Amino acid sequence: MKNECEAGPLQEERPNPSQEADLSPASFSKARRGVLLAFSAISAGLMIGAKPLAASPTSAATEEKTAKAFALDNAASVTAKRLDEEVASAFPLFNAASVLPGFDAKVHGARNDVALHRITTTTTIPETGETVNVTGLLALPAGAKGDLPVVSWQHGTILSFDQVPSNLTKMSDPDYKLSDDADSLETLFNVQRFAAQGFAVIAADYVGKGPLRNGRGEGYAVKGVSTRTCIDVLDAGLAALPKMHVKPGKLFLHGWSQGALNTQWLHQALRSNGVEIGATAVASPFNDLSESLRFWTGHQTFALPAGVETYPELPAWISLCMIILIGSYETQSGIKGLFESAVRPEYSAMARQYWNDYQISSLTVTPFPTGAQLLVPDFFEKYTHDNNSKFLRLLAAGCASYWDYDSPIRFHFGLADEAIHPEMVARALSAGGKMTHGVPVAGASHRATFLAGLYGNASTLGGNDNTLSWFNSLL
Numbered sequence: 001m002k003n004e005c006e007a008g009p010l011q012e013e014r015p016n017p018s019q020e021a022d023l024s025p026a027s028f029s030k031a032r033r034g035v036l037l038a039f040s041a042i043s044a045g046l047m048i049g050a051k052p053l054a055a056s057p058t059s060a061a062t063e064e065k066t067a068k069a070f071a072l073d074n075a076a077s078v079t080a081k082r083l084d085e086e087v088a089s090a091f092p093l094f095n096a097a098s099v100l101p102g103f104d105a106k107v108h109g110a111r112n113d114v115a116l117h118r119i120t121t122t123t124t125i126p127e128t129g130e131t132v133n134v135t136g137l138l139a140l141p142a143g144a145k146g147d148l149p150v151v152s153w154q155h156g157t158i159l160s161f162d163q164v165p166s167n168l169t170k171m172s173d174p175d176y177k178l179s180d181d182a183d184s185l186e187t188l189f190n191v192q193r194f195a196a197q198g199f200a201v202i203a204a205d206y207v208g209k210g211p212l213r214n215g216r217g218e219g220y221a222v223k224g225v226s227t228r229t230c231i232d233v234l235d236a237g238l239a240a241l242p243k244m245h246v247k248p249g250k251l252f253l254h255g256w257s258q259g260a261l262n263t264q265w266l267h268q269a270l271r272s273n274g275v276e277i278g279a280t281a282v283a284s285p286f287n288d289l290s291e292s293l294r295f296w297t298g299h300q301t302f303a304l305p306a307g308v309e310t311y312p313e314l315p316a317w318i319s320l321c322m323i324i325l326i327g328s329y330e331t332q333s334g335i336k337g338l339f340e341s342a343v344r345p346e347y348s349a350m351a352r353q354y355w356n357d358y359q360i361s362s363l364t365v366t367p368f369p370t371g372a373q374l375l376v377p378d379f380f381e382k383y384t385h386d387n388n389s390k391f392l393r394l395l396a397a398g399c400a401s402y403w404d405y406d407s408p409i410r411f412h413f414g415l416a417d418e419a420i421h422p423e424m425v426a427r428a429l430s431a432g433g434k435m436t437h438g439v440p441v442a443g444a445s446h447r448a449t450f451l452a453g454l455y456g457n458a459s460t461l462g463g464n465d466n467t468l469s470w471f472n473s474l475l
Contacts, residue, residue, distance in 0.1 A: 070121035070236040076172035077142055080110035083192045086178050090185045096445040097416070099452055100460060108455055110196030112141035118166040119240070123232040125207065126224030127332040135210040136233035137165035137187065137203045138240060139195035148241065149249040149278070149475055151194045152234050153203040154259030154266065155186055156284075156450070157220070159320055160358055164210040165203035186256060186450065193454045193468050194254075200246065202237030204230050217355070220321075220328040221258060221289055223398040227265040234266075250278040252471050256450040257419070260285030264400040264428075271406065278474050280405075281467040283412040283450040284420045287428050289325075289395040295421060296322060298372040299380050302423040305415045305440075312418040312445070318371040320354065327355035329391055341385035344369075344376055401427035405435040410470070412453040412461075414444030439464045 084105040091103040119136040140148060155165055165187040170176045178188060187203055195201045207229050208218025219225035238248045251270075255263030260282035267280050286292040294300035296318045304311055323343075330338035339352045350365045351374070376384055383389060409432065413425040422440065429438045440462045441452045452460050453467050465473070 068121060068232065068235065070119060070239070072117040072119060072138065072240055074116075074118040074166070074169035074172065076116040076169045077113060078116060078171045079113045080196055082171070082174075083110045083114065083188075083196055086188055087192045090178065090180070090188060091451070093180055093185065094189075094447040094451040096448045097443050099441065099444045099448040100455055103455070108193075110192050112144075112196050112198065114139050114191060114195045115142045115144075116169045116171065116191070117240070118169045119202075119233055119236050120212065121232055121236040123207065123225075123229045125219070125332065126228055127219075127222065127334070128225075132207060132216065133212040133214070134207055134229055134233060135164070135166045135205045135212050136237065137168060137205075138200070138237045139168070139191045139203075140200040140241070140244070140246065141195060141198055144198075144200075145245050147247045147249045148198070148200045149252065149471070150200045150202060150238065150241075151190070151252045151254055151471070152230065152263075152266065153187065153190045153194075153201055154230060154253075154255035154262040155184055155203060155206075156255075156257030156259045157321055157324075158184070158209070159317065159324075159360075161209060161213055162211070164205035166205050166210055189451070189454055190254065194471075197468060197472075199252075199471070200237070200241060200248070202234050204233035217331040218324070218328055219332045220324045221261060221286075221398065222328050222332045223265055225332055226262045227269050230262055230266045231269060250475060251276065252278045252474075253280040254282070254467060255285075256283040256453075257286070257446065261287065261289075261400060264403070265398075267405075267407075267409065268400070268403055277407045279407065279471060280409040281412065281453060281470070282409070283453045284414065284417055284446050285400075285411060285425060285428070286420055287401040287424065288399045290392065290399070291424055291427075292420075293322070293325070293395065294380060295424065296371040296419075297375060297380075302421045305422050308415055311421075312416055314371055315418045315446075316368070316370070318419065319369055319374050320360075322371055322374055323351045323354050326351065326391070329394060333390075333394055335387050335390055338387045338391060341387040342375055342379065342391060344374065347374060402431045403428070405432045408435050408437070408474070410437050410439050410464070410467070412439045412441060412449055414441045414446065414449035414452075416443050417446050417449055419446045437464075 088103045117138045119138050121134060122131050123134050124131045163182060163184050165184050167183050168187055178185060190201055206218060207225050208216045241248050253263050253267055263280060263282050267277060270277060291300060296314060326338055326342055329335055339348050343351045347365060347369050350363055354363060378384055379388060411425050411429060413422045415422060429436050441449050441460060444452055456466050458464060
C-alpha cells in the first residue's frame with residue numbers, strides 16, 4: 001500500500017531534541033499540569049522484552065537482540081458494576097444534543113470485570129533520534145485465558161499533560177472518581193466497551209504525555225513520533241499478554257480525532273510491514289493536516305451537508321490545538337522560532353507560554369484569539385517565512401487521506417461536528433478503495449460522533465452497527 005498524498009520527506013533536516021508538550025480536545029477551560037513520577041517505579045513491575053511488531057521478519061537471534069524492555073505496574077482490578085457506573089456518569093458529557101438515548105446497563109453493560117496495567121517502555125523519535133520513556137495502558141477481562149482479540153486504541157487531543165489512558169489505573173483506589181478534568185473518559189468508554197466485553201485493549205499515552213513526560217513536549221499530529229510511539233506501546237502490550245497466559249488474537253484498531261489520524265498512520269505502517277489487521281474504526285478524523293489548518297483558520301469553507309440547515313461555529317479550543325500543533329512541529333521537526341514566524345506578534349509570547357505550561361488561567365490576552373486570528377497575515381497566500389513554508393510542507397507530507405486500504409475501515413463523521421467538517425472525511429472515503437466505508441451520524445458533535453460509534457445502533461449510524469458489534473462480527 002502506498003500513500004499517494006506524500007508531498008515530501010517526513011523531515012527535511014535533523015532537528016534539535018528540545019522541549020515538547022501535550023494536548024487533546026475536551027474543553028477550552030480544561031488544561032491541567034501533570035504529576036511527574038520517577039522512572040524507578042519500573043523496578044517493581046513485570047520486566048520482559050517486546051519484539052517489534054512492525055519490523056521485517058528476522059532470525060530469532062536478531063529478534064532477541066532487538067527486543068525492547070518494558071514493564072507493567074500499577075495493576076488495578078475494576079468490577080463491571082463500577083465500569084457501568086463511571087460510564088453512566090460520563091455519558092452525558094459526550095452525548096451532546098442527546099444524539100443517543102441515555103446509557104442503559106441492561107443494553108450496553110459490561111460483561112466482565114477488567115484488569116488494568118500501566119505499560120512502560122521506550123520509543124525512539126524518528127524526527128530527532130531521541131530514545132525516551134513512554135507509558136500506556138493494557139486492559140483485559142479479569143482472569144482471561146487463551147485467545148483474546150486485541151484493540152489498539154489511540155486517544156484524542158487532550159489539553160493537559162496527564163489525562164492519559166494509563167491514568168485509569170488510579171481506579172485501583174475504590175474511592176477514586178474519574179472526572180473530565182483529570183482523566184481520559186474516552187479511554188474509559190473503550191475499556192467498558194471492549195475490555196469488559198472480551199477484548200484486550202492497548203493504548204499509548206503518547207510522547208510528552210503522562211507520568212514520564214519529564215518536561216518533554218509532545219508530537220501532536222507529527223507523523224513519525226506518533227506512529228512509532230503507537231507501534232512500540234502496542235508491541236509491549238502484545239508481548240505482555242502471553243506472560244498472562246493469553247494468546248493475542250485478531251488485531252483491531254480504533255481512534256478518535258487526533259487519535260483517528262494516528263490510527264490511520266498506524267494502520268498504514270502496520271500493513272506496509274505485513275501485519276494483518278482485522279478492521280479499523282476511526283471517528284472524527286482530520287486526515288489532511290493542511291486542509292484541517294485551513295478549515296480551523298476560516299480559510300477553507302464547505303457547503304452544508306445534505307439536509308443540514310446550519311453548521312456549528314468552530315470551538316474556542318481550536319486555537320489551543322493550533323498552538324500545540326505549532327509547538328510540536330517546532331520541537332520535533334526542528335523549526336526553531338516557528339512561534340515567532342507563524343503566530344501574529346501580539347500573540348506569539350502567549351502561544352509559547354501556553355505550549356510550555358498548558359495553563360489557560362495564566363493567559364492574559366483578552367480577548368483570546370480565535371483560529372482565524374492566530375496566524376500571521378497571508379500565511380496561506382504567499383511566502384511569509386522559511387519556517388512557515390517548511391511547516392506547511394511537513395503538514396502536507398503527513399496527509400493520510402489517499403491510501404488504498406486492503407482491510408476494512410470505517411470512518412465515523414458527525415453532521416454537526418464543530419471541529420471536522422464531513423467533507424474533510426470524504427477525501428479518504430473516495431480514495432480508499434472498496435474496503436472503506438463512511439458512517440454519518442446525524443446531529444452529532446465532535447464528542448457525540450465518537451460516543452455514537454461505540455454505543456449507537458442502526459438508527460443512529462445510518463444503518464450500520466456500532467464498532468463493538470462490527471468487530472465481534474469479524475472474529
